């Protein structure tokens with residue numbers, strides 16, 4: 141009997157233990173203790189540089205999880221042109237979101253570019269990439285997207301939680317976001333799907349990479365999941381070109397190394413080892429990756445010749461099919477300064493229009509002085525600049541004068557709409573051969589009538605939301621505002637460089653075209669089947685892949701960062717499994 145009860149106690153303990161591990165799955169404590177040293181590029185030896193299994197160009201949203209995963213088994217060199225996100229208050233604190241985007245210094249984590257369409261945009265230049273400068277909203281791709289791109293669903297379902305358990309949280313929903321949630325449901329964007337990362341029609345609250353104190357967690361944190369003994373991270377390492385071995389007799393040119401400049405402008409070279417499975421992986425983002433392929437001699441041969449770049453491989457598709465999801469926003473003034481919120485709630489409509497919102501500004505000593513930056517949608521609020529004079533210089537000057545305005549004038553929030561999978565596409569071409577400079581990018585917003593129809597649908601949905609009066613407690617006299625007045629304020633608040641028209645408030649089509657801005661979800665330039673194959677290997681050469689937002693023909697989910705980080709992890713595991721089979725153990 142005593143033996144039986146001892147066995148029962150033992151079994152109970154085993155069961156309790158199993159339960160504990162079962163329940164704690166996905167909630168493992170994640171710390172940054174394991175981060176590899178972040179070294180300056182100048183520390184790289186010029187004499188006898190080590191040889192690597194993988195060289196990853198771009199320590200961004202996809203590049204960091206990819207490097208961490210590959211380092212579990214192989215020697216990895218990660219080259220990032222920007223600096224460290226740690227210790228930078230504009231990156232770490234949500235209240236400084238607008239200020240960070242405003243910083244135009246040559247080493248700013250946000251590099252401004254203006255598309256030829258006249259829309260002011262930004263690209264990341266920092267370890268952690270877009271996750272260091274973005275609005276933090278986290279929402280997975282739909283299962284139909286996963287099927288369309290041909291990913292292994294089982295591995296996708298393991299890779300999303302790998303990211304989430306480390307850096308994603310649920311927001312403490314702000315009043316402005318709660319009003320949008322209720323307004324969306326009343327306006328018919330239903331059902332309410334609660335708090336979920338999943339992409340489901342209706343209204344939901346998504347995840348965020350800001351924690352409850354407003355502190356930002358980024359893709360750079362994911363490097364702590366790698367093996368620090370195998371992972372070398374160099375900052376301020378600007379890769380100028382990929383080095384190929386085009387020996388005669390070789391069927392295809394083979395990528396063998398990279399040339400990069402350090403923070404002092406000194407050139408270095410890094411090479412792969414001789415293993416035929418070793419690779420260079422470009423994760424430089426939707427602007428950086430096609431740009432680097434072109435600078436390395438892969439692209440339309442006439443364009444390359446125009447810049448005296450020796451042609452390694454003619455491919456007319458590099459830089460083609462670029463797209464940016466158009467965003468249009470409606471400005472609503474509020475009675476008192478609303479609590480700051482970036483994006484927490486989203487309405488996913490059947491028509492392929494996503495409705496989101498942002499409100500207020502941070503109240504830190506840095507942000508309280510109305511220095512919110514020309515990259516923020518809020519810049520033009522109370523604008524005094526006639527639309528035709530809205531050059532980039534004028535916008536900068538305006539941003540500066542805003543420093544002296546009282547903070548009360550910056551009271552309000554935006555409801556915005558994003559067009560999913562725009563049919564309008566454009567292209568990217570080099571303007572010169574300096575990798576630090578932006579290429580010329582054209583998105584051709586609303587050149588396809590379907591995109592314009594959907595924009596009009598989105599504005600009408602926002603009108604219905606405003607009519608639900610759920611904003612009346614927050615908004616200053618919203619019930620008394622006609623839609624024409626609301627549109628007019630929104631035209632005033634707009635900050636693109638597109639000339640405005642007098643009928644902007646009468647024709648919603650004209651309003652959409654004139655006030656289009658970006659939600660920074662641009663993608664494409666290295667499309668599957670045109671520039672890379674199904675496994676993202678660059679067509680026509682060996683030893684080279686591209687893994688980042690440039691391979692997408694459609695931006696995933698309501699907002700892409702979840703899927704881009706997931707893809708970094710996913711591709712890391714895929715590559716390890718390809719090379720090691722079961723021995724990958726992952």
Ligand code: FAD
Pocket residue numbers: 197198199200201202203219220221222241262263264265266267268269270271273274275276277278279377378379380423424425426428429432483575659660661662688689690699700701702704
């Ligand atoms: P990136 O993350 O940009 O990574 C590319 C990296 O490569 C960068 O770090 C860059 O410095 C480096 N690089 C480029 N060229 C070179 C070179 N030659 N040598 C060395 N390094 C190089 N998405 C969301 O899901 N939610 C949001 O709320 C959200 N808000 C956004 C707000 C803003 C202001 C921005 C800019 C983006 C936002 N996004 C959001 C979009 C999302 O952040 C991006 O789509 C995503 O981060 C892109 O990831 P990527 O890996 O393709 O590129």
